Amino acid sequence: FHLLNATFLPFVMRKLSVIAFLIQKALGLQVPLHLGNPNTQGRLSLFSPFSVVAPNLFKSCSPERRVMPLNMAGNVDDKKSKVEESGEENASEAKVFPEKLKGRKRRVIGGYKILVAAYGIFGAVMMGLTKTPHCSSGPLLTAGISYIMIGAAENSRLSSDTYKRFNIALFEYGLVGLIAGVCMKLNIFWKVTCFIAVVNSIKGYGYGLKGWELAPASAKKDLIRGMKSNVKSMLNIPNVKSAGYSAATLVVGYLKLAKLAEVVKLLKTGGAYVLGTRLFSLSRLMVLTIAMFTLKDAADRDRLEGTTFMELNAMTSISFATWAAYEKLSSPYGKIFAFFSVFSAFNGVSSVMKKKKT
Numbered sequence: 001f002h003l004l005n006a007t008f009l010p011f012v013m014r015k016l017s018v019i020a021f022l023i024q025k026a027l028g029l030q031v032p033l034h035l036g037n038p039n040t041q042g043r044l045s046l047f048s049p050f051s052v053v054a055p056n057l058f059k060s061c062s063p064e065r066r067v068m069p070l071n072m073a074g075n076v077d078d079k080k081s082k083v084e085e086s087g088e089e090n091a092s093e094a095k096v097f098p099e100k101l102k103g104r105k106r107r108v109i110g111g112y113k114i115l116v117a118a119y120g121i122f123g124a125v126m127m128g129l130t131k132t133p134h135c136s137s138g139p140l141l142t143a144g145i146s147y148i149m150i151g152a153a154e155n156s157r158l159s160s161d162t163y164k165r166f167n168i169a170l171f172e173y174g175l176v177g178l179i180a181g182v183c184m185k186l187n188i189f190w191k192v193t194c195f196i197a198v199v200n201s202i203k204g205y206g207y208g209l210k211g212w213e214l215a216p217a218s219a220k221k222d223l224i225r226g227m228k229s230n231v232k233s234m235l236n237i238p239n240v241k242s243a244g245y246s247a248a249t250l251v252v253g254y255l256k257l258a259k260l261a262e263v264v265k266l267l268k269t270g271g272a273y274v275l276g277t278r279l280f281s282l283s284r285l286m287v288l289t290i291a292m293f294t295l296k297d298a299a300d301r302d303r304l305e306g307t308t309f310m311e312l313n314a315m316t317s318i319s320f321a322t323w324a325a326y327e328k329l330s331s332p333y334g335k336i337f338a339f340f341s342v343f344s345a346f347n348g349v350s351s352v353m354k355k356k357k358t
Contacts, residue, residue, distance in 0.1 A: 101212045105153060108207060111200030112149045115170070118193040119143035134326035137319045138284030142173050142197075144315040145287065148308055149204065158208030161226065162294055162308065167208065169290040170201035176283040183276030233297055241304065241347060245296035248316075248340045252292055256285035291316050295344070304351045305358075313348030317341045 123140035127133055145166050152163040174197025181190045210217045237243050259282045266275045291312055298309045320341035327334035 104207065104212055105156075108200060108203050109150055109153045111196055111203070112146045112153060115146035115193065115197055115200065116143050116150070118189070118196075119146065122190065122193070132326060133322040137322045138173070138280070138287065141284070141287055141291065141315055141319050142170065144311065145169060145291070146197075148311060152308075153204065153207075156212070158204055159211070160208070161229070162297070164205055164208050164222075164226065165290050165294055167201040167205040169287045170197050171205070172286040172290075173283045174198040174201060176279050176286065180276040180279035180283065183272040183279065185273075186276075230293065233300060234293075236300060238300055239302075241299040242296055244340075244343050244347075245292055245299050248320075248343070249289060249292040249296055251336060251340075252285060252289045256282065256289050259285055288316065288319060295347075299347075304347055305355045310348050310351045310355075313344045313351070317344035317348060320344065 119139040120143040123136040123138075123143060126139065127136040130136070149158075149163060149166055149170070152158055152160070152166075157163055158167070174194040178191055178194035178198065180186075181194060206214070206219070209219055209222055234246060234249070237246055259278060263275065263278050263282060266278055270278075295304070295309060295312055295316065298304050298306065303309060304313070318341075320337045324334045324337035324341055327337060329335060329338055
């Protein structure tokens with residue numbers, strides 16, 4: 001046994017180390033620097049540990065001589081390897097993590113771009129088929145809000161309450177629109193678009209709440225805080241513009257609740273297609289309510305000169321104009337919607353002129 005240890009095993013270990021060295025060369029393995037020759041610049045020479053340790057391990061049949069070098073080398077090497085491996089992991093995370101953040105931003109921006117194109121196409125097609133611009137105002141307004149969200153995501157502004165509301169609006173429109181599409185048996189393109197709106201708005205809201213790094217945060221608490229803030233904002237009317245937007249929010253909000261009550265009744269008595277048409281109208285009212293409240297909040301803070309709110313004023317003005325034309329100016333609602341259209345257009349133009357002067 002002593003002769004076996006002294007001659008045969010070192011010979012076998014040297015042969016194995018040569019084989020390992022050739023495999024290492026073929027695969028180009030990388031390991032911590034301390035395991036190899038310092039002159040190899042961090043590349044493992046598998047021949048080194050075997051050629052150094054093996055002869056010492058098997059030089060004697062003494063158990064102490066076999067065990068002690070292994071324990072001592074193992075303890076030191078384990079500590080070093082843990083430190084250096086943790087350092088390598090941190091370095092790799094530092095390299096990968098920014099790429100993950102860019103990927104998240106790129107995907108959510110891509111989702112908004114899809115919504116701009118898809119809802120824009122639907123709005124144009126519906127306008128051409130029905131010859132009624134009001135019917136296409138929902139998809140077109142949603143496409144416009146999605147366009148605004150692209151800039152918000154690119155500039156990492158999703159954490160703003162304004163863009164959180166817009167993500168909620170996209171979620172509501174997508175969810176209700178998806179159900180309406182199922183009831184009306186619309187084509188798969190509409191259903192997929194609404195599904196993307198639901199998923200992408202959830203992601204957008206989540207990134208606004210938690211950041212691109214997905215830091216811990218409570219969506220429930222944030223939504224409750226937002227609801228309380230919205231109620232306080234509706235009770236506060238600091239200027240004339242705020243009063244006008246508040247009136248528009250209340251009118252559209254009332255119509256939304258009335259449409260919701262109609263939907264609830266149809267769940268018991270109406271057919272699927274009729275229910276779908278009412279849901280389609282409800283989704284449009286949901287988006288418009290949030291849009292008008294957002295403008296009201298901006299007026300409270302004297303922020304209507306911002307690009308987001310100038311664009312939103314233009315979009316809501318067009319939506320109210322198509323609605324007024326649909327209801328006819330001779331009707332009470334037609335007059336009200338025409339007033340809101342002119343009001344939004346006037347504030348939008350005023351903001352543009354004021355911004356140019358500054």
